[in-house]
Amino acid sequence: MAKRIEVKDLDIYYDKFLAVQGVSMTIQPRSVTALIGPSGCGKSTFLRTLNRMHELVPNARVDGKIFMDDDDLYGPGVDPVNVRRQIGMVFQRPNPFPTMSIYDNVAAGLKLNNKRMRRSEMDDVVERALRSANLWEEVKDRLGKPGSGLSGGQQQRLCIARAIAVQPDVLLMDEPCSALDPISTQAIEDLMLELKEKYTIVIVTHNMQQAARVSDMTGFFNLQGVGKPGELVEIDETTKIFSTPSKKATEDYISGRFG
């Protein structure tokens, strides 16, 4: 549970195009790390290298190392499928499986990881995951109904329940609230603060207030220049980033002077 991630000199490519250059950072367990920065600076791309989703794009690849505790995620012979089973992900747009019921959505990951599970056991895990995602009370009477019938915010919490049902070590969130209204956003943010007791959470967000509200550490990504790759400008404690950042670019960005 809740592992530390260490990134060393990571270069991220789309075919020959260098998208992000030279990222090194340490992500602490049981904390929320927020990644902020202007559009197109590679923060989502970086996030997707952490669970090896990046390489699903044809010809995409990375150079460098990522360790989760002591496991080299890009080591020889490491199966990306296994990496993704340990690192859960929540996407920008809620994406419950439309053909599955609420229950089956939550159980989807369990069925992949652990094919033989007794029904009663599965019921328990589904309930626990839905409770952890603060969704249980709203859906307990309609677990057999399709997940696509829920509101956007509920769908996103369903996706979080689906991700945490398999008890991942790390939870990645790619702008999880950008398609949600303020009330649903608040619900997700509250949830993040609860979940960080048990998980390592990394969240990409465009919303700086959100980063300030939920995160312990904040990393600022920026483009090195027009047409140049993105980079990690700095990463530090959130309070420090938002009060006295050490780089000029960070200060300009958070004070709204550009981007």
Place this chain on the structure above:
Amino acid sequence: MPPSTDRPRAQKVPLRPGDRIFSGASTGAGVLILVVLAGVAAFLIVEAWPSLTAPAEDIPGGEGVAVYVWPLLFGTLISAIFALLIASPLAVAIALFVTYYSPRRIAQVLGYLIDLLAAVPSIIYGLWGFTVLAPLTVEPANWLSENLGFIPLFAGPPSATGRTMLVAIIVLAVMILPIITAVVREAFRQTPRLHEEASLALGATRWEMIRMAALPFGRSSIVGASMLGLGRALGETMAVAIVLSVSGGVTFNLISSANPSTIAANIALQFPESSGIAVNTLIASGLVLFAITLAVNMAARAVINRRKEFSGAN
């Protein structure tokens, strides 16, 4: 007070000529379909009527319309259903390969080839079945009847020419394969990236991702495409007429030389030499085919609608 209660009755929206023309044209097209369908049904019923009311001994075969049509109906159903059983899993597999497994360039070429196959006239398939496939099946049919003869399908005795129901089924399967594949492939291509990623991020392998995201999403298309294929197989005339050596009779035996004909092939073969009540009888068999096809389509619709709320369309 809620605004809906005191709002004046729906205001007249000015009608634009473009809207009017378009709605008129599309309504007309919709009505036309119904009119054509009703016309066909009316024609079949009116023309079949004399044979339905005639005394049994006047009907070809001498035992009434039902006895005449039943073996044909049986042949039609058995050939089409078995063809579908062969073709639809194969079509789904091909579509999955093209969409998810093959390199992009191969996928493109394969796609063109499949579309091309759909355009081959059925008489060509019939000739191919007759001259190439039928002789090729003689040996395997012998083997089947010797080793798997306890299964009624392969009871034998095997035909010496190979012009068997089995060959007709294979030819039909090949014929309906491209149309099913093309429709299913299109469905898989539209599987939302969102759902593919959702399953992959959970740690699904590619096959598990296909099972979680692609197949459920394509399910109604698979059913629809299969019904399209079944419709074509039920109505296929020339290929069956050329391939099948017919002797009437109802049998599940697929490899013997005694085979029931199919409704469509029988009409094609008998029509030029028929007159009077025999023509009406043939049309009655056509009416049965029409009803079956209609029923198949409605059943398919029902299957698709049954799980509508899970379809992903909402």
